Amino acid sequence: MQINIENKATASAAYDTKKKRLVETIDRLYVRDARASLQKMLSKIHPADLVAVLDDLPPAHVVDIFYAIADTESAADVFGQLPANLRRQVMSEAKVEQLARVLEHLPPDDLADLVGDLPEDQREQLMGLLGHESKDEVESLLQYASDSAGGIMTTDIFSLAHTLTVEEGIASIRSREDVEMVFYLYLTDEAGQLSGVVSLRQLLLADPATPLHKIMNRRVMKVTTDTDQTTVAMLVDKYRLLAIPVVDDENLLVGMVTVDDVIDVIEEETTRDMLKMAGTDESETLTQSAFKIAKIRLPWLLAAFVGGLAATAVIGQYEEILAQVLVLGAFLPVVMGMAGNVGVQSATVAVRGLATGAIDVRDTGPLVLKELRVGLLLGGFYGVILALYGYLMHDSLALGEVVGLTILVNMTGAALLAVLLPMIFERLKVDPAVATGPFVTTAIDIFGVLNYFVIASWIYEL
Amino acid sequence: MQINIENKATASAAYDTKKKRLVETIDRLYVRDARASLQKMLSKIHPADLVAVLDDLPPAHVVDIFYAIADTESAADVFGQLPANLRRQVMSEAKVEQLARVLEHLPPDDLADLVGDLPEDQREQLMGLLGHESKDEVESLLQYASDSAGGIMTTDIFSLAHTLTVEEGIASIRSREDVEMVFYLYLTDEAGQLSGVVSLRQLLLADPATPLHKIMNRRVMKVTTDTDQTTVAMLVDKYRLLAIPVVDDENLLVGMVTVDDVIDVIEEETTRDMLKMAGTDESETLTQSAFKIAKIRLPWLLAAFVGGLAATAVIGQYEEILAQVLVLGAFLPVVMGMAGNVGVQSATVAVRGLATGAIDVRDTGPLVLKELRVGLLLGGFYGVILALYGYLMHDSLALGEVVGLTILVNMTGAALLAVLLPMIFERLKVDPAVATGPFVTTAIDIFGVLNYFVIASWIYEL
Numbered sequence: 001m002q003i004n005i006e007n008k009a010t011a012s013a014a015y016d017t018k019k020k021r022l023v024e025t026i027d028r029l030y031v032r033d034a035r036a037s038l039q040k041m042l043s044k045i046h047p048a049d050l051v052a053v054l055d056d057l058p059p060a061h062v063v064d065i066f067y068a069i070a071d072t073e074s075a076a077d078v079f080g081q082l083p084a085n086l087r088r089q090v091m092s093e094a095k096v097e098q099l100a101r102v103l104e105h106l107p108p109d110d111l112a113d114l115v116g117d118l119p120e121d122q123r124e125q126l127m128g129l130l131g132h133e134s135k136d137e138v139e140s141l142l143q144y145a146s147d148s149a150g151g152i153m154t155t156d157i158f159s160l161a162h163t164l165t166v167e168e169g170i171a172s173i174r175s176r177e178d179v180e181m182v183f184y185l186y187l188t189d190e191a192g193q194l195s196g197v198v199s200l201r202q203l204l205l206a207d208p209a210t211p212l213h214k215i216m217n218r219r220v221m222k223v224t225t226d227t228d229q230t231t232v233a234m235l236v237d238k239y240r241l242l243a244i245p246v247v248d249d250e251n252l253l254v255g256m257v258t259v260d261d262v263i264d265v266i267e268e269e270t271t272r273d274m275l276k277m278a279g280t281d282e283s284e285t286l287t288q289s290a291f292k293i294a295k296i297r298l299p300w301l302l303a304a305f306v307g308g309l310a311a312t313a314v315i316g317q318y319e320e321i322l323a324q325v326l327v328l329g330a331f332l333p334v335v336m337g338m339a340g341n342v343g344v345q346s347a348t349v350a351v352r353g354l355a356t357g358a359i360d361v362r363d364t365g366p367l368v369l370k371e372l373r374v375g376l377l378l379g380g381f382y383g384v385i386l387a388l389y390g391y392l393m394h395d396s397l398a399l400g401e402v403v404g405l406t407i408l409v410n411m412t413g414a415a416l417l418a419v420l421l422p423m424i425f426e427r428l429k430v431d432p433a434v435a436t437g438p439f440v441t442t443a444i445d446i447f448g449v450l451n452y453f454v455i456a457s458w459i460y461e462l
Numbered sequence: 463m464q465i466n467i468e469n470k471a472t473a474s475a476a477y478d479t480k481k482k483r484l485v486e487t488i489d490r491l492y493v494r495d496a497r498a499s500l501q502k503m504l505s506k507i508h509p510a511d512l513v514a515v516l517d518d519l520p521p522a523h524v525v526d527i528f529y530a531i532a533d534t535e536s537a538a539d540v541f542g543q544l545p546a547n548l549r550r551q552v553m554s555e556a557k558v559e560q561l562a563r564v565l566e567h568l569p570p571d572d573l574a575d576l577v578g579d580l581p582e583d584q585r586e587q588l589m590g591l592l593g594h595e596s597k598d599e600v601e602s603l604l605q606y607a608s609d610s611a612g613g614i615m616t617t618d619i620f621s622l623a624h625t626l627t628v629e630e631g632i633a634s635i636r637s638r639e640d641v642e643m644v645f646y647l648y649l650t651d652e653a654g655q656l657s658g659v660v661s662l663r664q665l666l667l668a669d670p671a672t673p674l675h676k677i678m679n680r681r682v683m684k685v686t687t688d689t690d691q692t693t694v695a696m697l698v699d700k701y702r703l704l705a706i707p708v709v710d711d712e713n714l715l716v717g718m719v720t721v722d723d724v725i726d727v728i729e730e731e732t733t734r735d736m737l738k739m740a741g742t743d744e745s746e747t748l749t750q751s752a753f754k755i756a757k758i759r760l761p762w763l764l765a766a767f768v769g770g771l772a773a774t775a776v777i778g779q780y781e782e783i784l785a786q787v788l789v790l791g792a793f794l795p796v797v798m799g800m801a802g803n804v805g806v807q808s809a810t811v812a813v814r815g816l817a818t819g820a821i822d823v824r825d826t827g828p829l830v831l832k833e834l835r836v837g838l839l840l841g842g843f844y845g846v847i848l849a850l851y852g853y854l855m856h857d858s859l860a861l862g863e864v865v866g867l868t869i870l871v872n873m874t875g876a877a878l879l880a881v882l883l884p885m886i887f888e889r890l891k892v893d894p895a896v897a898t899g900p901f902v903t904t905a906i907d908i909f910g911v912l913n914y915f916v917i918a919s920w921i922y923e924l
Contacts, residue, residue, distance in 0.1 A: 271814055271818060327778070329794070
């Protein structure tokens with residue numbers, strides 16, 4: 001995951017040029033077979049940048065250059081972040097032992113994610129490469145749902161008995177250089193249950209002889225392995241934590257979720273919301289075949305299709321009016337389109353507001369009232385313009401009245417409907433993003449067309 | 463900002479019950495005038511939870527209960543997170559001195575944000591309450607654009623000369639309990655320029671007599687005050703940092719941006735993208751009047767309006783066909799709606815993919831090809847169904863051919879157009895989210911209607 005900076009011209013241009021030069025230099029060293037220089041060059045590049053570089057290299061050179069990364073820890077880091085297609089390439093062309101050595105350096109959670117994402121055959125192949133310990137860890141992590149705290153946590157943590165002193169604690173940390181324990185020191189009681197937490201800073205500030213349980217914070221914010229990842233993200237964000245410990249049913253410490261994983265969760269959830277609102281879902285990725293993508297989108301479109309047929313049936317009922325006032329047909333696109341567009345505006349404000357917590361279900365009343373007024377204002381504005389347009393272009397007062405009034409009613413109704421549906425779904429504990437996909441649009445279409453012909457038959461007295 | 467967990471029934475229900483009980487207890491203590499118990503109760507609640515509690519209390523009690531928070535640091539924290547309406551209430555009913563005492567505890571960046579968000583008169587009032595030092599800091603922060611590193615950084619950092627030893631460094635940290643320096647220790651050279659960084663952990667691991675410059679990492683990832691906040695977020699996320707230092711034009715350390723601020727930036731940017739795609743923008747908030755909201759949405763709708771009129775004009779050109787084959791009018795909604803819906807799907811996948819970095823402009827070719835195939839598959843599927851429906855319901859082979867063929871062409875064209883436009887805008891360094899608002903929908907509408915009548919006049923030979 002990477003935030004796009006392409007539209008920030010200057011920052012992006014500088015970054016692109018730098019990367020391009022890097023890619024060229026590396027490829028040149030590879031082609032010249034200057035292995036020592038290549039390795040030295042690679043060792044100086046941050047793993048996150050190496051991923052981008054590999055992605056830009058000629059496909060035929062990628063695998064060799066990947067294995068030229070001398071530091072296996074960096075290589076593991078890079079491998080963990082590679083796009084799926086490159087990862088597959090590296091795995092398929094792998095010198096098996098070399099890959100196994102790299103993988104041993106991945107944190108267990110990343111390794112489990114990686115294994116979990118693979119197709120069945122590659123998964124077996126990869127598991128076969130792992131040592132017993134890694135294999136067991138990966139297998140135990142794979143039992144958790146991928147969107148639970150257990151599924152996103154790292155097991156690579158280290159805790160101490162709270163009976164130790166500050167000095168002993170510091171000595172312990174010193175002796176365990178390998179563990180990626182950056183922020184907090186989690187403490188456990190005699191039974192091994194999570195009992196408290198101290199920050200590294202508190203450790204620095206405290207008197208060396210103090211027992212850890214005297215300075216620890218006992219009210220540790222924690223989650224269990226089955227806590228939903230959205231809740232984990234909410235807690236880390238709300239309490240501005242750098243990490244949150246994960247315990248099992250017996251309050252035994254089994255892992256932690258760090259803030260960088262939380263950023264990934266937030267991005268993932270947002271992507272899901274956006275795709276659902278658009279009428280597709282997060283299983284749609286670039287690497288999938290057109291056939292699979294069509295299969296994912298097809299059912300979402302069914303709502304729109306059935307709705308469209310319903311609108312068609314409505315118009316069919318009013319065919320006589322249409323026959324007598326043909327121009328009504330011509331105004332269909334603008335009359336329907338304006339309602340649809342204002343509906344998307346209202347629905348998006350509601351769905352996003354609910355997702356970020358800016359609004360909640362208790363705001364339904366004022367929100368609906370406000371959208372009513374917004375709809376009336378916008379509908380009034382465009383209604384007057386369209387009425388004038390209809391009147392002047394077709395020299396018919398009745399037509400002006402019909403299209404003007406329809407826009408007013410349609411836009412107001414659409415704004416109301418589009419804000420009400422997400423709020424109702426939220427109250428029913430149904431994801432409002434789903435509610436706001438093709439469903440809202442379709443409801444607005446049917447409502448809008450019906451409304452149009454009812455008003456027309458009333459004003460034309462047909 | 464808070465992630466919504468309402469739709470996760472269990473977690474949410476438990477949380478709601480707990481909060482409700484808390485709100486009731488606090489309000490009861492206040493009504494009974496049990497000040498000591500109230501203060502004790504408040505002191506036990508996390509500031510982030512206090513914000514939620516205050517939001518739920520009877521409006522008439524909020525201000526008094528806010529000022530019953532005895533710890534001014536907590537009160538400042540709460541005040542910084544209060545929703546705008548509550549904050550206004552606390553400020554307007556304030557016992558001036560008490561508020562000033564609270565505000566002095568806010569980190570300078572939060573204070574500056576707060577001041578920057580206020581209307582002119584309240585801003586003056588608040589600035590008047592601050593001490594000289596705070597006032598100067600706030601004024602210097604306010605000069606930075608709110609979406610730049612300078613605008614989101616905290617100046618509350620502390621750095622050391624890199625010539626000190628590890629032991630001296632630790633002593634220094636011990637002596638400065640007030641500074642919120644949690645993660646990294648930034649180091650400067652003789653000229654005061656940022657020269658390196660060490661983590662607290664490195665400090666713990668190193669030999670006490672070592673000079674800091676021997677263990678520091680000299681390749682510090684840093685940004686300047688005018689770096690765009692999106693770039694800051696991208697760097698923190700990509701390199702998985704907990705904080706990033708901010709320097710001025712002379713490489714002097716002036717602040718840092720922490721990972722919790724980055725989470726806010728990511729949420730903010732996503733909200734902006736989503737609202738832009740929907741045809742409104744982030745200045746639309748709950749507290750604004752319906753009139754202001756209408757004013758924000760109005761211009762976005764203009765594109766749709768002009769597009770709708772264009773589609774209307776197209777149909778006007780084909781009025782003779784419509785007169786002879788009236789049922790063509792009835793099929794307009796489904797023919798247009800299906801194209802619009804598939805367009806929204808494709809556009810969202812493209813815009814979100816560009817924003818998260820899952821795709822970039824170089825993927826334009828394969829992406830367009832894939833959407834072409836997806837559009838053909840979906841259009842083919844729904845085309846066949848609609849053709850059968852048209853043929854069977856209206857006993858007209860020609861009608862079936864027209865509507866079936868139109869859906870096929872419209873859906874394919876819409877999928878192509880909707881993926882092409884964001885990619886083109888991205889290449890032109892224009893925000894693709896804007897491009898995908900009403901513009902894509904409108905383009906698809908015009909294209910779809912034109913196409914429908916061209917196909918109809920061809921098949922009916924009119």
